[in-house]
């Protein structure tokens with residue numbers, strides 16, 4: 001059979017609205033074997049590495065997958081927790097927070113789940129579960145504030161590949177970016193301000209984003225512009241002038257040129273320019289993960305201090321902070337509003353009004 005049927009479908013089942021939040025994905029364990037599986041899936045995605053397939057097959061399978069898994073596993077071991085990978089448990093907590101807020105308003109008519117683009121829980125199994133549960137309308141929010149083909153569009157590819165196999169696909173809304181969403185910007189500005197209150201200010205605030213090959217920018221990817229926009233909007237909220245902050249790009253991979261300035265080179269150069277203290281924040285990462293905890297929290301700290309810097313602080317990601325959850329909920333509600341019946345709150349209010357009118 002070509003298409004997958006909706007097994008167990010009953011005409012009496014109530015329709016639901018689904019909310020799927022996604023992130024990149026992470027290995028199942030900090031081991032060489034798990035890393036090999038994860039990196040193979042991730043780096044074989046043509047949205048991530050835009051290199052002719054045959055050439056890339058040889059480089060990936062004969063070189064990278066023989067070297068990188070052991071190195072990456074060692075790095076993942078340093079950030080692994082009792083709850084597993086930080087990216088996984090933060091995303092799970094975010095979904096819990098969003099579910100609690102939405103179900104308080106709309107009850108069981110909303111189903112909230114999270115999934116990962118690579119690895120587990122997969123988009124396929126999660127969406128299948130939602131459709132089985134009666135979800136007929138689906139909002140997808142990839143937790144990438146800035147649009148990038150390598151992340152956002154790749155998530156859409158994976159979802160649509162799955163839906164292509166389904167007989168009955170849901171009505172779909174897909175959030176492609178929220179780099180300038182006022183609630184997200186405000187949440188980040190407040191997080192920085194709270195850090196200043198606890199620790200004082202530094203000479204410079206560094207906004208560090210995950211990099212991509214510079215070639216992708218020249219081919220029309222808006223990611224670079226959206227990163228600069230996010231930095232500018234946060235800086236405006238904080239009343240910072242151009243001397244007080246900068247934007248840079250981290251996590252380079254491979255030999256070609258990536259977006260510049262590079263975070264590591266910048267942090268190595270700043271002390272010689274008289275910048276002795278920095279605070280680094282990563283607005284593109286909605287959850288702390290290997291790239292923030294280890295690369296920014298440890299590796300880049302060493303570069304800065306070894307180059308003569310005196311004080312280095314990493315300001316954590318928004319993770320499952322209340323303000324982040326409310327910002328994401330408001331983002332989702334914008335997509336949901338005309339899909340849902342009157343909310344439980346409104347219904348309760350209406351009932352109370354009717355009861356008091358009849359007394």
Ligand SMILES: C=CC1=C(C)c2cc3[nH]c(cc4nc(cc5[nH]c(cc1n2)c(C)c5CCC(=O)O)C(CCC(=O)O)=C4C)c(C)c3C=C
Pocket residue numbers: 024025026027048049068072085087144148150151210211212213223251253284285288289290291
């Ligand atoms: C060609 C390679 C890569 C591109 C392009 C890329 C873009 C990109 N990635 C993120 C977010 C994350 N990346 C993470 C890890 C990670 N990224 C790459 C490579 C590319 N990323 C690799 C090989 C890895 C694995 C780690 C390693 O081996 O060094 C993570 C962390 C995942 C975790 O488990 O903690 C995130 C998050 C964005 C936003 C992005 C483009 C904008």
Ligand SMILES: [Fe+2]
Pocket residue numbers: 210251
């Ligand atoms: Fe990455």
Ligand SMILES: [Fe+2]
Pocket residue numbers: 224225226
């Ligand atoms: Fe740009």
